[in-house]
Amino acid sequence: MPDVPVKNRRHLREILQENLITETEVEDRVPAEEEDTEEARKRTKSQILEANVSFEDYVVSTRGAFEFIRSDDSTLWNIVFHGALAGYLDIANPRLWILHSIGAALEMNDNVRNMTEKDNSMIDLPWLSSNSLERIGAFGKTSAGFSLRYRNRFLETGAESDVEDMTMRFWGSAALELIDQLKKNKRIEGGLSLNGIGLIHEFENGYVKEQVSSSGRIMAMRGDSIDSHFSVLSKVQTYYQNLLNVLESEYRFSYKPLPHGVAFSGEALKIVFQRRIGNLRDFIDNMFSTIQPFRLWGVTKELEPDRMKVKAVDLHSGGRIDFEIEPTQMTIYLQAETCANVVARLFTNLQSTFDARSQLIGYDQPIM
């Protein structure tokens, strides 16, 4: 990555555009066919970050780890990590920041991990479920591919798995049709969890071919228009912002003190599974033992033989979230002020590690 801090948005646009053209030429000469090769490429890419902290507080909390160099625009910053320029951070949307990079994807992944993984980091990835990625795939003029990855984290000791681990990558315009076809296969449908979607997006007279990952990284594979890349970014950002808004306005508990009592609002959410949880205790132990990707700490109490209550804490933000878990569904009570990103993280990861067919239901219809 060239060690050039951006001065302003125009400068950022020029750097990203130039890199997009250069990398497209490289792609024409040497198409990246393997994921490893691709991750070493220095494509133009942007990572959405979900922030539960003001930028000023974040800078203070990460002092010593990251250095932030100001641009002429107060919402655009250069990030330096270990003395090297790590990317350009756009905080114009205070909830969903964007980290742009023209370095190797592997380096960017490391930097993002450093920003998000620590307990109470208050910065998280956006979590795009398999269903969300399918919707995002439709933002393009045509689909351009997909990748799926399913790792069964809930294997029961001694039992044969009903869903196998699987990975798949497909590049081509028939991606969405192929996904529909694959879903008809009973043997694999439980593991059909997308972790990336490709799309070709046109904007004004240019285009970009993008790969959007379930963790909110949008990578320009080729193209000639950085504005088209910005347009895709903006659409994904808006989609995710709307999702968080719905979860937090309708499904998060709110206690408003009034002179005569407390006005209560908020509804429960449900995740409904097609696959049955065999051993509730093991499942809960696995999910609430603080490990990645769930990042939940929780204690449980049996309500009935097949129904457990869990009081949990989101380690990303310290927010409280309660559950009632049964073999085929979990009810979620998002407590006041808890960041709804925990719901998206949980649901997306349950799709990719337990049941790809699970649905997040609010009132009576799927939410994401």
Add this chain to the structure above:
Amino acid sequence: MNAIISLTRKEKGIPRPLFQLGYQLECIGLRFPNRAGETVNPDLSIRGDVEKNLLLVDCKSGGVKQSQAERYAKLTSDDAIAANITSLESRNLVLDVSFAGMHKNESKLLEAEDKNKYGLPIIILDGLLIQKRGWNRFKNDNLNAVFDKGINLCAKIPTGFYPFSADDRNSYILEEIAQVLFEMHAKNLEFTEEDILLKAHPFHDYLDAGEKDSLKGCIGRILSLVEKDPDFRFAISKQKKWKIDPDIGIIYLRKGIQALIEKWSKVEETPKLSEFFSRESS
């Protein structure tokens, strides 16, 4: 409390007859004066927009104090309007007041009614059935229809809307305060029983003084039990304050709380000798 609240929710999959009749939960933990200046303290206000009907429910775990019941019996829609406790239009407002209890205290509630004739409907959660008992009627016929017939909660009483009361068992309350203990540990803070109550109970400010004291007593008792536990002594008392042992990690804290919940649950589920003999003699 959770069972009654669940009847007002939008969520499909649980019976929600009050929601279907246009009722919404308006407030939890009410405290307001009637026009004579006496304070009433119902737990829930449920607003029926269609019929301009305000339903106040006082959830009881034991009997009813006579003075309290008399205040409820005298309460009119004019009191509710004067205290400005509802956003319902005041003209033609119909006020219903009800006691809610469980099978274990049903006889106490019915006896108090038989003796003093307050005229307030009594709804009881018996197993999974919520039903009106006794002869008193709501002013609103829809409520009579719903509660006379009874509502079967289909094997699931939601637990997430209301936190805990002093009648709950130690294992239940320990689980309810676990998230706050985690927070105190993560921030390495010293805390009192009141600090825990404030953070774990969103309706703290609206509980009456007696109930607040009972809850603080429960929390103190639980922390003392933790401090004395031979296996998991993660709570430490320090001059009227508490602290979670700073040398333990969050995984150990989880393991400790979990182990105590399970240990206490087993003891709580074992019938006491007195209960056994009273059951045998009946």
